[in-house]
Amino acid sequence: MDKFGFTISKGRQIDWEANNREIVDFIIEREPSLKSCIECGGCSATCTTGNFTSFSLREIHILLKRGENEPVRDIIKHCMLCGKCSLVCPRGVNTRNVVFLARQAFKKYDSYAV
């Protein structure tokens, strides 16, 4: 117990150098409405997949915008594309297409790995 039970926690700041905005750029180029997202979380609140898991489209948007793509890669496949999120969005973001494009983007930039 040379650290007396304490550890030095990992840095929590966003490292823009390490992050990769390829995916979000791909999406925004084809679905510019994503830019107007205010991260209200309406999409997460109504989500069908959210009934079963902790899946949150709001979280996914934030992670993608930060360029932290890795946690999104597998999670994004959980969406059922039912489209409720795009109906409740107060900003008119075509969230269904965002997920659809994100899946395409991950397939396209498959070589990208951390």
Place this chain on the structure above:
Amino acid sequence: MIVMQFDPFIIPFNLGLYFILIYVVTRSIIWFRELSRPDKLRLQRGFFGKPFAQSLKEIFLESLIHRKILKTNLRLGYMHMSLAFGWFLLILLGTIEADIFGEKHLNAPYKAIFFKFFNPDHGKTPFEAGYSFMMDLILAFILSGLLLAVIKRFTSKAVGMKKTTRLKRLDKVALASLWLIFPSRLIAESLTSGAYTTGSFLTGTLGSWFATFLPAKEVAYPFWWLYSLSLGTFFVLLPLTRYLHIPTELFLIFMRNSGIRTGDKAGTYSEVEVHSCSSCGICIDRCQLSFSAGINNIQSTYLMKSIRNNEDTNDIAHNCLLCGRCDQACPVGIELSPIRMIVRRARESENKYTNTWNGYFRSKQSLPAPKPAAKPAYDFLPESNPEKADVLYFAGCMTHLTPSIKNAMVSILNASGLNWSFIDEKGGACCGRPLMLAGQDKEARELINFNSQIIWKSGAHTLVTSCPICYKVFKESYYLDVEVLHHTQFIKNLIDEGSVKMNFLNKRVTYHTPCELGRNSGVYDEPKEVLRHVASLEITGFDDENSLCCGGSLGNIMLSQANKRKIATDVATELTKQSPDYLVTACPLCKKTLAPVSKSKVADISEIVAEAIVTPAYTKKNSQQRKKKSRVSAGIT
């Protein structure tokens, strides 16, 4: 004395003709070989049976007369008919003419086509003159259609169309050669007639006028060359352009009448369909994305063109409401939406044939191959343990978003007195249709399996859903041993059995047919009968097959909210012209889309019915019973 009738100018025509004949035969052999075994058998059976006669009739009515186009648009139909039927008559009667009046029977094709050149003296006796008159009449018939075609190319409104199709370069060359064929024939025949003072009202008159100031015989010769050249060019370019539809449509009709359908994979039939599109552009005028949202590059004719040219079809394929309005209107009967779905299911298509010459013989199929399998995506879905019930109610995602419909359905089901259960009361999985619409069938299959298990385990015999999107997928893609009913059909049954009493509401309503329920599933009558039972239903002019899409369709993944709203506004305006008390629909998504833009109140059919249900007189006892019943059936104990 029999003279060998030959002139070098016929060479281009002959080359073109024999090329296209050999090409069509080879291509059809390839297509036949690529057919699946069952389809081959269907075609063989069809060839020696009743479908053969049917096909011949259809070929005459559709490929020559163009009956369906005539019905949709008289001027456009006349244009197509005069060119197709007129040309056919010209060839047929020309062959007979050459046979009767030529120097011998059974001539080579060029003798009929260039009859006048080889028999300039023809037309002196009254019988011959009569025949010439007929030939002139046919030529005039074709030329009148051609005139319309030329005008259409520059102002499409002239033939009663808002938009006409855009062309690629080779199409333009082929079009120019097609346009040149008949005027050059007219001038060549007229000049020859002028030189020999033969010909009838058209060629004769024009010819004698030419002869007044031209050395007719000498000038005629280059025009015969032009006539032959334009025919030859047209034949050679035909396989590379949209004009391939002329021979392929015949195959399409035979195949369709033999019982072959598009299916969900690319194959010979879909390939033949793609090549049978004549780019008439009727689908453009039917498309709401065109007339409401101003999007004019994604219509089915452009999809067919992109597939033919092996261009990237990804954006075109996904930017579509899949409302099925174009399928309904296509005069060739191409299954446009199924083809679009094939493209969506396939991987992003790549541009494979950059070389023009590869266009003559594509390797196997120009529609892309389906995606490979991936690992499961929805393995988080829990093991299900539904309660036993006779009737299941599946609300679906969209109904959960419109709780008034859900509540109305619960009260209707309670009033029915059936032993029912609400399978996704606390929010279930999606039905799988939205994934299918996005082309992700593999993932959809996982959700289908999940929902199927719940339905199997419950032991129910009927499944009711209040969402047409769910209804379509339950009906078509689930392999279930239960009766699948849309709530309109279910309510119709309740009314017919007399198990639920309803008041007649003193309300005027109009009905909006949801695409997934109407055109895509063929349920038109039940909703209207239910509505007539409880309210006075008014006709809108957009009923049944001609119904509009609300714009909110999950079929279109790319459409922006603004454009969706434009479409919804147009639809709501059309359907509330008589200012009804309610604009009634039978789909939660349609309700959600139309509600914000409609002048009249928008309601689901179940809400109207729930309002109309006669509730038994209130007593404390039956109120408690009813409460208990609903709690039990809803699974809250």
